[in-house]
Amino acid sequence: MKTTTIKRGAARGVTGHGVPERGVHAAATSASGNASSRTAAVVNRTVRRPTARAPRARAQLWQLRLYVMGQSARSQTAFANLQTVCESLLKGRYRITVIDLAQHPHLAKGDQILAIPTVVRRLPKPVRTLIGTLSDTARVLVGLDLRAAQ
Numbered sequence: 317m318k319t320t321t322i323k324r325g326a327a328r329g330v331t332g333h334g335v336p337e338r339g340v341h342a343a344a345t346s347a348s349g350n351a352s353s354r355t356a357a358v359v360n361r362t363v364r365r366p367t368a369r370a371p372r373a374r375a376q377l378w379q380l381r382l383y384v385m386g387q388s389a390r391s392q393t394a395f396a397n398l399q400t401v402c403e404s405l406l407k408g409r410y411r412i413t414v415i416d417l418a419q420h421p422h423l424a425k426g427d428q429i430l431a432i433p434t435v436v437r438r439l440p441k442p443v444r445t446l447i448g449t450l451s452d453t454a455r456v457l458v459g460l461d462l463r464a465a466q
Contacts, residue, residue: 378402378410379439380460385432386418390449394433397450405462437461 382398384391395414402410415423417432427436427445437444437460446459457463 376409376440378406378437379413380410381413381415381427381436381438383415383417383424383427383429383432383434383436386416391433393449393451394435397453397456398435401450401453401456401460401462405457435460 380398380402382395384394395412398412402412417424417429427434427443429436431447433447433449435446435450437446444460446456450456454463
């Protein structure tokens, strides 16, 4: 019976699953082609654990909900002011969801909306709530925790 050593894995000894293998031996079939005499043994198999890496500095997504009642002037002003603040300070890192309570009044209960227009910051935590047209930019920045109060 003739046996050969077969080395499995890439050139660096890593399998398709990212697990390096060392010393993998398998016996080939005999010269007569008898498949029943085929045996395989894995020797000295090691599993490489991922090393601790420094966390990446990812831009955090801000999720804001604006509760309005129809297409009133106050609702449109609040949306325009919120969008202006977000574009100037959170460019590309925010999502504003406008919820019209005239069409979906049951959604007011989830964030405990008592007055409109209201902005609720869902992410990043903690949840923050602002009521009004958001015309005072300094108060909006402090209320959304974009700038500390002075």
